[in-house]
Amino acid sequence: MSVIRVEDADGVTHELEPVEGWRLMEILRDYGMGMEGTCGGAVACASCHIVLDPEWADKVAPPREDEIDKLDELPFLHETSRLSCQIIWSDELDGLKITLVKEPT
Template identity: 50%
Template sequence: MRLNVRLPDGTAHQLDALDGWRVMEVVRDWGLPIKAECGGACACATCHVWVDPEWIAKLVPPSDEELEMLDGAFQVDERSRLCCQIIMSEALDGLALELAPESLADVPSERVAVGG
């Protein structure tokens, strides 16, 4: 499976993803600069992403807990999700999203992978 991730600077990465993994885990494990401070517990909004509009309807709707966390994020709109709450599946092969600027961590550039 593939996950397509854009960074705020416009760079695009196509990442190999595994069924059942959280999108946040895939992004983090490939070395892209995502904060994801709570590690996927839906206890912060530091993995805020904008999902490409054609993929929104394919996602499980956000829980009340996720919506509450998104209230603390910046530039939230109808495309906003916490990527720790999106679980990869065959139905999401090719999922495309962009990391929100406030979700970026300071990561040395040599750690950034481009995917398989």
């Protein structure tokens, strides 16, 4: 069984069982992690912004140009910011650690 470790906006860590071939955004949404995914993965909204744990940043496929452009539109970024709609789950990502983004107040 593969697992994703998700730190929510309150700092609580959840272990989710992913589905092979699904977008990370879909997995987070279906587990009720507060993931909107408004555009459904079309790289049009950035509502699925997450932060990869630094140890995983180089293990996930790099972002395409359209993802980088959409991330650049956000008011704040982290070094390992990504759009979860652009990460397709595979068993090679077993143990992936991410943080859900909480906008600064």
